[in-house]
Amino acid sequence: EAGVAQSPRYKIIEKRQSVAFWCNPISGHATLYWYQQILGQGPKLLIQFQNNGVVDDSQLPKDRFSAERLKGVDSTLKIQPAKLEDSAVYLCASSPNRYEQYFGPGTRLTVT
Amino acid sequence: RKEVEQDPGPFNVPEGATVAFNCTYSNSASQSFFWYRQDCRKEPKLLMSVYSSGNEDGRFTAQLNRASQYISLLIRDSKLSDSATYLCVVNVPNAGKSTFGDGTTLTVKP
Numbered sequence A: 001e002a003g004v005a006q007s008p009r010y011k012i013i014e015k016r017q018s019v020a021f022w023c024n025p026i027s028g029h030a031t032l033y034w035y036q037q038i039l040g041q042g043p044k045l046l047i048q049f050q051n052n053g054v055v056d057d058s059q060l061p062k063d064r065f066s067a068e069r070l071k072g073v074d075s076t077l078k079i080q081p082a083k084l085e086d087s088a089v090y091l092c093a094s095s096p097n098r099y100e101q102y103f104g105p106g107t108r109l110t111v112t
Numbered sequence B: 001r002k003e004v005e006q007d008p009g010p011f012n013v014p015e016g017a018t019v020a021f022n023c024t025y026s027n028s029a030s031q032s033f034f035w036y037r038q039d040c041r042k043e044p045k046l047l048m049s050v051y052s053s054g055n056e057d058g059r060f061t062a063q064l065n066r067a068s069q070y071i072s073l074l075i076r077d078s079k080l081s082d083s084a085t086y087l088c089v090v091n092v093p094n095a096g097k098s099t100f101g102d103g104t105t106l107t108v109k110p
Helices: none
Strands: A005-008 A010-013 A019-024 A031-037 A045-051 A053-056 A067-068 A075-079 A088-095 A106-111 B004-006 B011-014 B018-024 B032-039 B045-050 B056-058 B062-063 B070-075 B082-094 B096-100 B103-108
Touching: A005 A088, A010 A019, A019 A088, A019 A106, A019 B018, A031 A075, A045 A067, A045 A075, A045 B096, A053 B062, A075 A088, B004 B082, B011 B018, B018 B082, B018 B103, B032 B070, B045 B062, B045 B070, B070 B082
Parallel strands: A010 A106, B011 B103
Antiparallel strands: A005 A019, A019 A075, A031 A045, A031 A088, A045 A053, A067 A075, A088 A106, B004 B018, B018 B070, B032 B045, B032 B082, B056 B062, B062 B070, B082 B096, B082 B103
16 A cells, blocks of 8 residues: 655745645545644644545644645645745645554754 | 644653654644654654554554643654654644644654
8 A cells, every 4th residue: 555645855945935745545544634844843733634624734834834735635845935944844744544644754944 | 832842852862762752742633643753854744643542553652631732742662763852733623723842852872
């Protein structure tokens, strides 16, 4: 079974630029999560989708971050404009049942 | 106070040792609990679920104490390959709340 796919794997941008990340979950998984993981910390949930609806986005900085999952499968996370403190690994995970989660390899973002 | 707290360690133990980690949570509405393992510069991977009755998978035992609001992970007969960061996760699934601790780092030495 194919795992969660993410791209790009690495991205370096300057502050105030925009960036987008893509995630393809495991086939059949209705729940999709985006996390931000800063070095030395655990993953922090940014947004959770159930199919193409948002379950929770309370920790998403909505002035600069946006996410969508239009057809209930793939998802994109965008940052516009980026700040230095956005440097982190962005992890996508999916779940068949809102319990166990399966993570993709992540996108390592560096903002200079 | 953080919603989920773990002792960051590091725990440095010799091969063959038994080591235990605790994770405390503050949200009494939490319903499901997990331990994940994360190797350096890799994504977290599910290690095991934590059930009310406790559960065991080989050398690993997980327990839940709802009254005191903590979960634990016990590793027996530690192997070099157990060296990693162990993350606990506390979920309130219907509310979309999935909260990770910051992890406990384990290094197993020869």
